Amino acid sequence: MSGSKRAHISDASREERQPLLHLETEDLMPLPPPLNDPTKAPAFKPLSAQIVEKYECLLDDTCVVNVPKPKTKAEEEELIRKFLAGLEKLFQTENNWTFLQPLVLTMEHCAKCQTCSEACHIFEASGRQEIYRPTYRSEIMRRLYFKYVKHGGLISLWQRGDIKLNWPLIARLIELSYRCNLCRRCAQTCPIGADNGLVAHELRKLFSQEMGIAAKEIHATGSMLQLKVGSSTGMNPEVVKDNVEFIDEDTSEKTGIKVETPWDVEGADVLLIHNAGEFLAWPENPGAFALILNAAGIKWTLSSEVVAYDSINYGLWYDDAQFARVALKHAQAAKKLKVKKIVLGECGHAHKALSVIADRLLLDDLNIPRESSMTLLREIVMSGRLKLDPSRNDFPVTLHDPCNLVRLMGVVQPQRDVLRKICPQFREMEPHGVNNYCCGGGSGFAIMQGNNFPDWRFNVAGRKKLEQILNAFADSLGPSTPKYLCAPCSNCKGQLRDLIVYYNLWEKEKLLYGGLVELIVNAMTEAKPGFIDWEWH
Amino acid sequence: MTTIFLYVLIYLALVLFVVGCVIRAVQYARMPVHLRWELYPVPHEEARRVEHGGSYFEDVDWWEKPTHFNLAGEIRFMVPEMLFLKGLWEFNRKLWSRSFPFHFGLYLLIGSAALLVAATLVSLVLPASIAGPLATACLGLGKVVGLAGAILVILGSLGLLRSRLTDDDMKNYTTPGDIFNLLFFTVTCTLLLAGYVFSGQQFPGMLAFTRGLLTFSSSVQVPGVLAAGMICAALLVAYIPYTHMSHFIAKYFTYHSVRWDDRVNVRGGELAKKLAEYLTYRPTWSAPHIGADGVKTWADVATANPALEKKQ
Numbered sequence: 001m002s003g004s005k006r007a008h009i010s011d012a013s014r015e016e017r018q019p020l021l022h023l024e025t026e027d028l029m030p031l032p033p034p035l036n037d038p039t040k041a042p043a044f045k046p047l048s049a050q051i052v053e054k055y056e057c058l059l060d061d062t063c064v065v066n067v068p069k070p071k072t073k074a075e076e077e078e079l080i081r082k083f084l085a086g087l088e089k090l091f092q093t094e095n096n097w098t099f100l101q102p103l104v105l106t107m108e109h110c111a112k113c114q115t116c117s118e119a120c121h122i123f124e125a126s127g128r129q130e131i132y133r134p135t136y137r138s139e140i141m142r143r144l145y146f147k148y149v150k151h152g153g154l155i156s157l158w159q160r161g162d163i164k165l166n167w168p169l170i171a172r173l174i175e176l177s178y179r180c181n182l183c184r185r186c187a188q189t190c191p192i193g194a195d196n197g198l199v200a201h202e203l204r205k206l207f208s209q210e211m212g213i214a215a216k217e218i219h220a221t222g223s224m225l226q227l228k229v230g231s232s233t234g235m236n237p238e239v240v241k242d243n244v245e246f247i248d249e250d251t252s253e254k255t256g257i258k259v260e261t262p263w264d265v266e267g268a269d270v271l272l273i274h275n276a277g278e279f280l281a282w283p284e285n286p287g288a289f290a291l292i293l294n295a296a297g298i299k300w301t302l303s304s305e306v307v308a309y310d311s312i313n314y315g316l317w318y319d320d321a322q323f324a325r326v327a328l329k330h331a332q333a334a335k336k337l338k339v340k341k342i343v344l345g346e347c348g349h350a351h352k353a354l355s356v357i358a359d360r361l362l363l364d365d366l367n368i369p370r371e372s373s374m375t376l377l378r379e380i381v382m383s384g385r386l387k388l389d390p391s392r393n394d395f396p397v398t399l400h401d402p403c404n405l406v407r408l409m410g411v412v413q414p415q416r417d418v419l420r421k422i423c424p425q426f427r428e429m430e431p432h433g434v435n436n437y438c439c440g441g442g443s444g445f446a447i448m449q450g451n452n453f454p455d456w457r458f459n460v461a462g463r464k465k466l467e468q469i470l471n472a473f474a475d476s477l478g479p480s481t482p483k484y485l486c487a488p489c490s491n492c493k494g495q496l497r498d499l500i501v502y503y504n505l506w507e508k509e510k511l512l513y514g515g516l517v518e519l520i521v522n523a524m525t526e527a528k529p530g531f532i533d534w535e536w537h
Numbered sequence: 538m539t540t541i542f543l544y545v546l547i548y549l550a551l552v553l554f555v556v557g558c559v560i561r562a563v564q565y566a567r568m569p570v571h572l573r574w575e576l577y578p579v580p581h582e583e584a585r586r587v588e589h590g591g592s593y594f595e596d597v598d599w600w601e602k603p604t605h606f607n608l609a610g611e612i613r614f615m616v617p618e619m620l621f622l623k624g625l626w627e628f629n630r631k632l633w634s635r636s637f638p639f640h641f642g643l644y645l646l647i648g649s650a651a652l653l654v655a656a657t658l659v660s661l662v663l664p665a666s667i668a669g670p671l672a673t674a675c676l677g678l679g680k681v682v683g684l685a686g687a688i689l690v691i692l693g694s695l696g697l698l699r700s701r702l703t704d705d706d707m708k709n710y711t712t713p714g715d716i717f718n719l720l721f722f723t724v725t726c727t728l729l730l731a732g733y734v735f736s737g738q739q740f741p742g743m744l745a746f747t748r749g750l751l752t753f754s755s756s757v758q759v760p761g762v763l764a765a766g767m768i769c770a771a772l773l774v775a776y777i778p779y780t781h782m783s784h785f786i787a788k789y790f791t792y793h794s795v796r797w798d799d800r801v802n803v804r805g806g807e808l809a810k811k812l813a814e815y816l817t818y819r820p821t822w823s824a825p826h827i828g829a830d831g832v833k834t835w836a837d838v839a840t841a842n843p844a845l846e847k848k849q
Contacts, residue, residue, distance in 0.1 A: 109788075160714065210824055227844035321822070
C-alpha cells in the first residue's frame with residue numbers, strides 16, 4: 001500500500017493533485033476459503049490516464065462521480081462559493097427541514113469515540129483505511145460546520161478543530177460521500193445516537209441540490225430518466241407491458257400454470273410495484289410474483305402509469321426533491337387506480353423510500369397504505385393457500401438481509417418464517433437481521449459501473465458480505481453442492497450477481513442467488529418441478 | 538467574603554447550567570419534524586418484536602391493527618444505557634472500561650450533592666430529634682458516594698485522556714479542546730477530593746457548608762484547596778451545556794426523535810398538519826433540476842418534473 005493508512009483530517013485539504021490512498025490486495029481484510037489466497041485475487045484495474053487527466057480523482061484508486069477539473073482559479077473559487085452556499089442551506093429550516101434535526105444533532109454531539117468504525121464493513125474490509133472510517137468525512141464536515149455555518153472564532157477552532165477549505169478538499173468530499181453504502185450500521189452502534197451515514201447522505205444532497213453534482217447512474221440515467229420515460233431502465237409503459245407479456249408466457253411454460261399479469265385494474269386490492277430492473281435482469285421474479293398472487297386469489301394489479309411500474313427511488317440516496325417527485329408519482333398512480341394498498345416487490349430501497357421516508361411527504365388522499373411483499377408472502381404461505389413441498393428446496397439456503405428492509409424498516413421475521421417453512425436447509429448468516437452487513441451495493445453502488453469503481457465495490461464494499469456468505473456455506477463448500485443465496489432486493493441481487501461473477505463462485509461453488517418468490521414457486525406442487533433451474537443466467 | 542463569593546459562583550453556575558441546557562433542548566425541540574429516519578430495533582415496538590428488531594410493518598394491513606407503545610421496552614433499554622452505558626459495553630468494551638467509571642462517577646457526584654442537600658434540608662426543617670439521625674445517614678452516605686464518585690471520575694478521565702493521546706484510532710480526531718475538557722474534570726475532582734480529605738479541623742464539614750449555601754451564611758471558612766475544587770466544579774458545571782459534552786440532552790433527541798421515531802403520519806392528524814406547513818417553505822437550492830427560486834414552495838418543487846421541462 002502506498003498512500004497513508006493513517007491519513008490525517010488535514011490531508012483531505014492537501015493541494016497536491018494526488019489520491020490520499022492506494023490499496024493493494026494484501027491490505028484488505030482476508031477472505032475465508034476458497035478465496036483465502038490473496039495472490040489469486042482478481043486484479044484491481046487502475047484508472048485510465050484519460051480519466052485521471054480529465055476528472056478530479058483525488059481520493060483513492062477509483063472515481064465514481066467524475067467531476068471535471070476546474071480550468072481556472074476563478075472556476076475553482078466559484079465551486080468553493082457554491083459549496084459554502086450549499087453547506088449553509090443544509091442547516092436552514094426552509095431548505096432542509098427534511099433532515100435538519102438529526103443532522104444538527106450529529107454535527108454537535110459526536111464524541112469521536114470511534115465505536116462506529118468497528119461496525120463499518122467498508123472500513124474493516126479495506127484493512128482499516130483512515131479515509132473510509134465513518135468519522136473521517138463527518139469530522140471534515142463538522143469542522144466546516146463550526147467554522148463556516150456557526151462562524152466559530154478561535155475558541156471554537158480550539159474546541160472543534162480547524163480545517164482548510166479549498167477545492168481539493170471539496171473534490172475529495174464529493175468522492176468520499178460515495179464511499180459509504182448508507183447502511184447506517186455505524187449509527188446503530190453510536191452510544192450517543194450520532195449518524196455518520198446521514199452525513200454522507202447530506203453531503204450528497206449538498207452536491208446535488210446546490211452544485212448539480214451527482215453520480216450519473218443515480219441522477220442523469222437514474223431519477224431523471226425515470227421521471228422522463230417512466231423507468232431508469234429506459235422502458236416506457238409499452239415496452240414494460242411487452243416484457244411482462246413475455247415473462248407471463250415464459251413463466252406459464254416453465255411451471256405449467258397459466259400466468260397472466262393484470263394491468264391497471266381499478267379498485268384492485270393491491271397495486272404491486274416492482275423494481276423495473278427485475279423485468280430485464282431477473283424476469284423469473286415478477287413471473288413468480290404473478291403466479292403466487294393469482295394462485296392465492298389476490299385481487300392485484302400493476303400500473304402502466306409513467307414511473308409507477310418502477311418502484312426505484314434513487315433520490316433516497318442523494319436528493320430530496322428527486323425523492324419527493326418519484327414518491328408522489330407512485331402515490332398518484334395508486335390513487336388513480338383506487339387501490340386499497342401499495343405492495344412493494346423485492347426491492348429494499350423502494351420499501352424504505354415509499355413506506356418509511358415518504359410517509360412524511362404523502363398527505364391527504366395520497367397517503368395510501370403501503371406494505372411489504374414479505375408480509376403478504378408470509379400470509380399467503382402460512383395460510384395454506386398454496387400447496388408447498390419443502391423437499392423441492394432441499395439444498396443449502398441462506399438469507400441476505402437488505403439493510404433498507406431490515407435495519408431501516410424493521411421487516412425481519414416474515415421472510416424468515418417463509419424460508420423456515422419451505423427450505424429445510426435454511427441457515428442464517430452471522431450476524432443477521434437488524435445487525436446484518438450491507439451487500440456492498442447499497443446507496444446506488446450496485447448500479448455504478450463507471451471507470452474501475454466495480455473493482456472497489458467487489459474488493460472493498462462487498463468484501464464483508466462475501467465473507468459472510470462463504471462462512472454460511474462453510475459446511476457445503478465445493479461445486480458438488482448447489483447453494484442458494486436468497487436476497488429479496490433487486491439492488492442487492494445486482495451486487496451479489498456481480499460479486500459471484502467477479503470471484504467465479506458459480507464455477508467454484510455452484511452458488512446461485514435469487515429472490516424469495518422463486519423459492520416459493522420452486523416448492524409449489526402444482527407447478528412443474530425445477531423453477532429454479534440451476535443455470536447461470 | 539471568600540465563602541460568599543463561592544456561594545454566588547455556585548448559584549451562578551447552576552443558573553448557567555440550567556439556562557444552557559434549556560436553550561439547547563428548546564433549540565432541538567423546535568426544529569421541524571424531519572422525514573422518518575428510524576433505526577431498528579425500536580424498543581417501544583410490541584414485546585414480541587423487540588428481540589429480533591421488528592416493526593409494525595411486519596403485519597399484513599398493519600394500519601388496521603391497534604397501535605402499541607411498549608413503555609416497558611423503552612425503559613428496559615434506557616435504564617441500562619443511561620446507568621451503565623450498555624451500548625458502549627456491547628460495541629466498544631475497551632472504551633467502556635474508561636468511559637463507564639467516568640460517567641458513573643459523575644452520577645455518584647450528583648447523587649452525593651443531592652444527599653448533601655437532603656441532609657441539610659432535613660436538619661433545617663425537621664426537629665433535631667428526627668433530623669439528627671436522618672441527616673447523619675444522608676451525610677454519611679453522601680460522603681461515601683462522593684468520594685467514590687470523585688475517584689471514579691479521576692480514573693475515568695485519566696483513562697480517556699490516555700486513549701485520546703495514545704490510541705491510534707482516536708488521536709487523529711482529538712482536538713486541544715478535548716484534552717482540556719478531560720483535564721478540567723481530572724483537576725476539578727482531584728482538587729475536590731484532596732481538598733475534602735485534607736480539609737483539617739478548622740473546616741466545619743460539608744453539612745455546615747451546604748447549610749451556609751442555602752442560608753447565605755458567611756461564617757463557614759472553606760480551606761483553600763477545597764475552595765479551588767469548588768470553583769473549578771462551578772466553572773465546569775457552567776461550561777458543560779455550551780459544549781458537545783451536553784450530549785446527555787442530545788441523546789434524548791437522537792433516540793426519541795430520530796432512532797425511535799416511528800410515528801405514522803395519519804390523514805388529518807397533528808403530524809400531517811405540521812408537514813403541510815413545511816411544504817409551504819420556500820427552498821433556495823441552486824441546482825437547475827431543483828427549480829427553486831425562493832418563491833416556489835417545497836410542494837411546487839416536488840410536483841415539478843425537471844426531466845419533462847428540460848425536454849420542452
